[in-house]
Amino acid sequence: MVIVERTITNNILNYSVAVDDKGNVICDFGDGQKRSAEKFKGGHLVLEEGKELEIPARDYKVLSETRKQILNDINYDRTASGIQKEDPKELIRRVDKWKKKVKRYKVDGEKKEYAVHEFKIGAQSYKFHERRIASPVSKDGVLINPAYKVSKELTVGAVPVRKGELTFWRYKYEDGWKNVRPLTLNEMICVEIIRTSGMVREGKI
Numbered sequence: 001m002v003i004v005e006r007t008i009t010n011n012i013l014n015y016s017v018a019v020d021d022k023g024n025v026i027c028d029f030g031d032g033q034k035r036s037a038e039k040f041k042g043g044h045l046v047l048e049e050g051k052e053l054e055i056p057a058r059d060y061k062v063l064s065e066t067r068k069q070i071l072n073d074i075n076y077d078r079t080a081s082g083i084q085k086e087d088p089k090e091l092i093r094r095v096d097k098w099k100k101k102v103k104r105y106k107v108d109g110e111k112k113e114y115a116v117h118e119f120k121i122g123a124q125s126y127k128f129h130e131r132r133i134a135s136p137v138s139k140d141g142v143l144i145n146p147a148y149k150v151s152k153e154l155t156v157g158a159v160p161v162r163k164g165e166l167t168f169w170r171y172k173y174e175d176g177w178k179n180v181r182p183l184t185l186n187e188m189i190c191v192e193i194i195r196t197s198g199m200v201r202e203g204k205i
Contacts, residue, residue, distance in 0.1 A: 001164045002026075004066045004179055006059040017045060017055060019063055021164035023070045027053070040067070062181070069182040070166060083188045088196040094189050096120045100198070102205055115199035116147070121186045128190060132200045137161065137170070137177075142200045144191055151180050160191050167191070 005018035015029045025037035039046035045053045097120040104113045115130040127147040137159045150158045150169040158169040168179040199205045
């Protein structure tokens with residue numbers, strides 16, 4: 001299963017590079033034959049037949065970080081399914097602090113509400129917003145957004161979306177929704193705690 005794919009366009013070639021759920025890097029030149037990369041390092045991709053391609057820095061960063069996360073998950077069983085199989089009470093024990101509160105406001109006279117969750121795991125702090133919304137990007141009626149940038153070049157606003165064994169931050173660019181990066185282990189723990197034990201599950205929003 002393809003986890004992330006980037007289309008590369010230059011004056012000589014048009015092709016795509018993808019990373020699958022096993023961490024394999026696959027190149028597609030649109031000729032019906034997909035080629036596996038023998039090496040993928042330092043901004044370059046070397047195919048099995050020895051052909052070397054230079055990958056644009058932004059695309060290489062997305063592909064290499066995703067591949068690294070996949071290989072880590074395979075090696076250390078830090079997959080989305082692994083987190084979701086844990087008992088909710090055990091997940092909560094993984095965090096050092098968890099503060100939650102409900103905020104209410106009005107839009108055109110209509111009452112609205114959402115929950116704010118603040119977590120501390122070791123030296124890291126995380127803040128999320130939780131809403132009860134039925135939409136294509138929510139899960140079981142729970143919409144979770146990080147209250148921070150998931151990438152330096154983006155504004156605040158993303159949603160967690162599971163793809164294969166990983167969960168990605170998905171962001172709405174001008175040309176549509178795209179995966180930005182996989183969630184870290186700590187982010188996955190926080191998101192799953194909100195889904196299983198948040199304010200929607202408690203019936204408070």
